[in-house]
Amino acid sequence: MEQRHGGRDDGRDGAGHTKVTVAHDYFTQRGGAERVAVLLAETLGGGAVTTSAFLPSETFPEVGRLSVRQLLPWLPRPLAARRAALGPLAGLAFLLHTVHDGVVVASTSGWAHWMRGRAPRVLYCHTPARWLYEPDDYFRDAPRWLRRILRLLLSPLGIVDRQRMRSAAVVVANGPVTARRIRRAYGMDAPVVIPPPGLGPDGPQEPVEGVGTDFCLTVARPRGYKNLDLVTSVFSSRRQEQLVVVGGTARPVTDQHVLEVGRVSDAQLRWLYQHARAVVCVAQEDLGLVPIEAFQFGTPAVALRAGGYLATCTPGRNAVFVESEDAAALDRALDQLRDQPLDLEDVRESGETFSVEHFSRAMGGLVAAAAASADAGRRADADGLVTRA
Structure with missing residues (x-):
């Protein structure tokens, strides 16, 4: 029935x-x-x-x-x-x-x-x-x-x-x-x-409690190929930017540099995209919509040089590539973005390609x-x- x-x-x-x-x-x-x-x-x-x-x-x-x-x-x-x-x-x-x-x-x-x-x-x-x-x-x-x-x-x-x-x-x-x-x-x-992108910048925004002023964002369900353990371990070791993790289950704060908020509303996700230094995407994705969504807000991606990110991310314009799935490579990419920030208007314009x-x-x-x-x-x-x- x-x-x-x-x-x-x-x-x-x-x-x-x-x-x-x-x-x-x-x-x-x-x-x-x-x-x-x-x-x-x-x-x-x-x-x-x-x-x-x-x-x-x-x-x-x-x-x-x-x-x-x-x-x-x-x-x-x-x-x-x-x-x-x-x-x-x-x-x-x-x-x-x-x-x-x-x-x-x-x-x-x-x-x-x-x-x-x-x-x-x-x-x-x-x-x-x-x-x-x-x-x-x-x-x-x-x-x-x-x-x-x-x-x-x-x-x-x-x-x-x-x-x-x-x-x-x-x-x-x-x-x-x-x-x-x-x-x-x-x-x-x-x-x-x-x-x-499934989510655009037009619409309400709502701050997320516990998020600092300098943070990166990763949006991913807890699957093995998403490499969340790699990302969280790198930010715990760097002790610089905060990492905000959307997806999966919200967890008590045990590390001030990693905040796992679980599911958020679209208004909260817009706010996170708008205020993040970058989205971090090191999953083995066939496409991956997160960078496309982030670009609409002028937010660049730190993305694995593999998979679907090769079709949506352009180094020097809207992204910095992570050369391999290891902590040192991700750490270098994050440092590169901090030392050589991308033009946010160029990032935003790149997102208009996907309509x-x-x-x-x-x-x-x-x-x-x-x-x-x-x-x-x-x-x-x-x-x-x-x-x-």
Whole structure:
């Protein structure tokens, strides 16, 4: 049984006269993928989105303004809140869900692209599932024997995942790194459409208690590849700038140079972006929206010279690169920014490259092309021009 929550459900066309069904894996966390899914629902989906599970208190309040169709409304909250438990159920829910009309636009890094039906699917891929295609990295903190078992258990899911991805009308990558990972995982070439920042400078700001006058900011959930331990250890050793950590769980202050505030409101995050010396980004990201968001405020990035940061960060203009994933390299980059500050207006102008208008226009064009191709195929089939084996 499906369930809808809030928002409007007026049946408006999302792209011309084409009905667009927007889907997203799940709204049980706050991340860049969730912000992109909201934007797709608002600009293409007529304010509606289909998802496996929706926990309003755990995701962005903007989701509550949408008409949200849940495929697993009966799922107990403890299960919905745990991705390890929710994931397989979400995959099954999408696999059993069919859409036959219009076009499906799936915001996916795991499950939403498993949806079936006659409607052509435009897949906006944030990344091929790390837990499926890079389990050793994703589960790096688990014992080796457990990682081997997980690889065996996940193998059948990979077969389904590749079939569903390869049957799409078009697969879109959120950046060049993701496009290369799509090529490795699926053997497909994917056009790149970089998303806009999910949070802009226009809006209220609210100070965060305990933040000093000289601080750097890192925004990341506590995952192994985010390298949070590296960042916090460096700032503890430097004993210069304060590090403010957004994401994960707020913790009591044990080090005056590291403040873990957990989740914050958008108003508080705007204030942090506005007042930070820099955002520190040393995760192995396929894209990473944090630098793009920070640039809007004139705040530069100290970013790992790898992954998605190569597509969004320009050394000397809006960023200082960290050459490797070690404390000495991060320490040197922080010193470089302190000794050679970047022009904040140049940083702000660099952020204008990533706009909502460009993103919406590019995705709308892909939806229109998928719809036109599907219509042509149906006409050819009706005329007896298509032979099926």
